[in-house]
Amino acid sequence: MEAQITLGDIVADVILKDIKNVHLSVYPPNGHVRISAPERMSIDNVRAYAVSKLRWIKQQQKKLQSQERITPREYVNGESHYLWGKRYLLHVFETATTPHVVLRARHLELHVRPDSTVEKRAELLETWLRQQLKSAVPKLIAKWEPKIGVEVANFYVQRMKTKWGSCSHEKGNIRLNTELAKKPVECLEYIVVHEMVHLIERSHNERFINLMNENMPKWKFYREELNRLPVRHEDWQY
Numbered sequence: 001m002e003a004q005i006t007l008g009d010i011v012a013d014v015i016l017k018d019i020k021n022v023h024l025s026v027y028p029p030n031g032h033v034r035i036s037a038p039e040r041m042s043i044d045n046v047r048a049y050a051v052s053k054l055r056w057i058k059q060q061q062k063k064l065q066s067q068e069r070i071t072p073r074e075y076v077n078g079e080s081h082y083l084w085g086k087r088y089l090l091h092v093f094e095t096a097t098t099p100h101v102v103l104r105a106r107h108l109e110l111h112v113r114p115d116s117t118v119e120k121r122a123e124l125l126e127t128w129l130r131q132q133l134k135s136a137v138p139k140l141i142a143k144w145e146p147k148i149g150v151e152v153a154n155f156y157v158q159r160m161k162t163k164w165g166s167c168s169h170e171k172g173n174i175r176l177n178t179e180l181a182k183k184p185v186e187c188l189e190y191i192v193v194h195e196m197v198h199l200i201e202r203s204h205n206e207r208f209i210n211l212m213n214e215n216m217p218k219w220k221f222y223r224e225e226l227n228r229l230p231v232r233h234e235d236w237q238y
Contacts, residue, residue, distance in 0.1 A: 001039070005047050007054055010061075014046050021203070022046070024053055027162045031061030063227060075121035081108055083132065085184030085229075092121070101128040126159075126178065133157050133181040133188070140192045148215055150199045164226065167195040169202050183229060190222035 001016040012033035023036040037046050050057070073079060079090045089107045094114040101124065102109035112121055134157050141152050153172035160166070160177040167174045174195040180188045193216050201208040212219045 003043060005035075005043065005050060007047075007050055007057075010054075010057065012050055014043065016041065016046075022049055024050070024057070025162070026057055026060035026064065031057075031064045033057055033061075073122065075110065075118055075125065081125065082182040083108070083129065084181070085187070099124050101125060129181040130157055130178050133176065133178060136181075136185070136188065137176065137192065140189050141196070144193055144196055144215070148193070148196050148200070148211075150196055152196060152199070165191045165195045167198045169199060172199060174199070183226060186222050187226040187229075190216065190219055190226065193219065 003014045003016075005012050005014055010033060012035055015034065015036045016039045017036060019036060019038055022038070022041070025034050025036075026032070027034065033050075035046055035050060037049075073081070075090065075092065077090065077092050080087050081090050082088065083103070088103075090110060091104075091107050092110045092112065094116070095111050096113070097111060099112050099116070099120075102111065108125075110121060110125060112124065116124075137155055137157070141155065145151055151172060152174055154174075156173065156175045157178055158175060160175070160179075164177045164180065165175060174192070176188075176191060176195075180191060194212070197208060197211045197215065201211060216222075
């Protein structure tokens with residue numbers, strides 16, 4: 001069942017489904033609110049829950065609406081791109097060789113076909129960034145598994161529009177947003193730890209916070225840094 005509730009000037013989508021707990025989400029870019037709740041829960045009770053979280057909802061909306069957006073990229077010479085939080089200027093070379101990316105000290109070389117489109121250039125660079133992320137993650141997982149006391153069965157890297165990461169508690173898998181390759185390594189490490197802790201505790205409750213504090217005392221600093229950095233410009237879907 002799907003419905004909507006109004007909380008002053010905020011409209012929230014409500015989805016009642018076969019789950020045990022209520023899940024409240026505030027999505028970028030403008031702070032769209034969605035609440036997933038157990039089927040047995042009445043709309044009035046969902047509204048009461050949302051009202052109790054209204055201050056938090058407004059805080060999240062304010063953060064999202066004030067976050068800087070990266071303008072759409074055109075993949076041309078002199079354009080700025082990022083790897084691990086460091087800015088590189090793009091140098092585009094048209095060549096008959098196999099398209100590839102080369103990392104230099106201060107710039108990224110994009111070697112493409114003479115007739116390459118913006119979409120092809122974007123695909124080439126995104127694939128390369130995804131590979132950088134895939135190469136970095138195993139070392140972080142290996143570092144934190146003995147510290148947290150949990151094993152990650154598999155990890156996946158994919159384009160995600162509303163989250164930096166997610167996990168499957170039952171399967172022991174974690175998923176990471178490809179955009180993390182553009183952020184400082186410390187931010188990637190924070191998300192990896194965050195999702196690994198979720199394999200122990202699903203909710204953002206006191207136990208989860210205590211586990212984060214115990215394993216990564218500066219996690220809130222990294223979270224704020226990640227949320228402060230510009231994010232990709234695009235039409236977000238929920």
